[in-house]
Amino acid sequence: MHVLVLGAGQLARMMSLAGAPLNIEISAFDVGSENIVHPLTQTVIGNGLANAIEQADIITAEFEHIPHDVLEVCEQSGKFLPSAEAIKTGGDRRIEKALLDAAEVKNAKYAVIQTRADFDAAIESVGIPMVLKSALGGYDGKGQWRLKDIAQADAIWPEMEACIQASETQAIVAEEFVPFDREVSLVGARGKDGSVAVYPLAENVHTNGVLSLSTAIDNLELQQQAQQMFTAVANRLDYVGVLALEFFDVQGQLLVNEIAPRVHNSGHWTQQGAETCQFENHLRAVCGMPLGSTQLIRTTSMINILGEDTLPSEVLAMDGCHVHWYGKEQRTGRKMGHINVSAEYTAELQRKLCALADILDEEAFPAVHEFAQKHC
Numbered sequence: 405m406h407v408l409v410l411g412a413g414q415l416a417r418m419m420s421l422a423g424a425p426l427n428i429e430i431s432a433f434d435v436g437s438e439n440i441v442h443p444l445t446q447t448v449i450g451n452g453l454a455n456a457i458e459q460a461d462i463i464t465a466e467f468e469h470i471p472h473d474v475l476e477v478c479e480q481s482g483k484f485l486p487s488a489e490a491i492k493t494g495g496d497r498r499i500e501k502a503l504l505d506a507a508e509v510k511n512a513k514y515a516v517i518q519t520r521a522d523f524d525a526a527i528e529s530v531g532i533p534m535v536l537k538s539a540l541g542g543y544d545g546k547g548q549w550r551l552k553d554i555a556q557a558d559a560i561w562p563e564m565e566a567c568i569q570a571s572e573t574q575a576i577v578a579e580e581f582v583p584f585d586r587e588v589s590l591v592g593a594r595g596k597d598g599s600v601a602v603y604p605l606a607e608n609v610h611t612n613g614v615l616s617l618s619t620a621i622d623n624l625e626l627q628q629q630a631q632q633m634f635t636a637v638a639n640r641l642d643y644v645g646v647l648a649l650e651f652f653d654v655q656g657q658l659l660v661n662e663i664a665p666r667v668h669n670s671g672h673w674t675q676q677g678a679e680t681c682q683f684e685n686h687l688r689a690v691c692g693m694p695l696g697s698t699q700l701i702r703t704t705s706m707i708n709i710l711g712e713d714t715l716p717s718e719v720l721a722m723d724g725c726h727v728h729w730y731g732k733e734q735r736t737g738r739k740m741g742h743i744n745v746s747a748e749y750t751a752e753l754q755r756k757l758c759a760l761a762d763i764l765d766e767e768a769f770p771a772v773h774e775f776a777q778k779h780c
């Protein structure tokens with residue numbers, strides 16, 4: 405089986421690693437250069453979307469910000485999963501919000517802004533404090549503003565207006581500020597036959613808008629809420645593949661923040677912590693194979709490696725620690741790889757995270773140090 409992945413980053417790379425034992429071969433399509441590349445070596449093996457489609461049995465995607473004309477061509481080939489609609493939904497906060505409402509899934513109150521009059525109306529209807537997010541193109545907290553006080557509205561409007569005017573299709577979604585206790589996410593797979601298998605929820609810590617620490621948690625009440633919302637969204641999209649839902653936990657009540665129609669950073673822990681990892685399950689789903697068990701086998705945390713290209717050797721030496729590099733050139737703040745740390749039970753995992761805080765640099769791994777301050 406030959407699967408083409410739109411996007412040639414670390415998610416395609418990890419799909420390639422997970423697909424090999426099943427004889428699933430991955431090629432990656434770099435949407436910017438139109439090169440077909442090997443997902444592990446980045447060696448160029450061809451060029452052009454038509455060639456890429458021709459060679460593939462199945463086409464899927466590792467990110468949602470894909471030009472719509474590319475999505476349409478892929479969809480017309482009859483090989484594309486999950487679907488152009490699902491990818492567009494994940495890439496446009498307006499469509500995403502409409503989907504969440506249609507699926508009757510709780511989410512933050514919102515309004516769409518195109519003009520200053522819309523902005524004033526949103527301040528009335530959504531209320532302050534609010535979070536303002538570009539409808540298209542946002543990731544890792546980029547393209548966002550916070551409005552805490554009405555007096556700031558005039559100051560931030562020029563920036564918002566410039567963002568809206570930068571493209572014909574751009575807009576801003578104003579969202580009520582949610583006073584959440586924590587953020588969690590649910591990663592799961594839906595097969596071609598409509599079967600659904602979800603992983604345990606992960607609790608996520610963000611640092612400067614970027615995911616830094618993600619830990620599988622065991623909470624039956626939240627898990628049931630999340631699974632119900634996952635199934636509602638996945639069924640509504642007639643989804644095939646791995647899908648992620650990000651939530652705010654507000655005193656035990658989950659609200660969906662956003663969806664990602666793909667394998668997700670908060671699911672990387674499944675490589676060591678679950679019976680079948682998210683990358684394998686995505687491939688199983690899109691290739692029409694039975695889904696693999698999503699059962700937790702060892703309690704696991706995932707630590708993102710941001711902007712660093714080396715680690716002290718004590719990390720690899722530690723029992724239960726696995727390092728996954730993405731083979732990328734170093735840049736400040738860039739996701740360069742991740743560490744999965746596993747244990748047989750929660751207290752042991754906490755001890756390992758405490759030991760990692762002693763080894764890892766505080767500036768590069770603030771979330772691990774914050775964890776240590778609270779728990780060690």
Ligand code: ATP
Pocket residue numbers: 512535537542543544545546579580581582583584587610613614615650661662
């Ligand atoms: P990513 O791609 O990393 O998931 P993103 O750029 O798509 O991020 P969001 O997930 O929507 O953006 O927002 C980034 C972070 O900002 C959230 O994880 C959360 O911490 C905070 N945030 C977003 N929306 C709200 C809100 N309505 N109320 C409070 N905090 C929010």
Ligand code: MG
Pocket residue numbers: 650661662
């Ligand atoms: Mg997010």
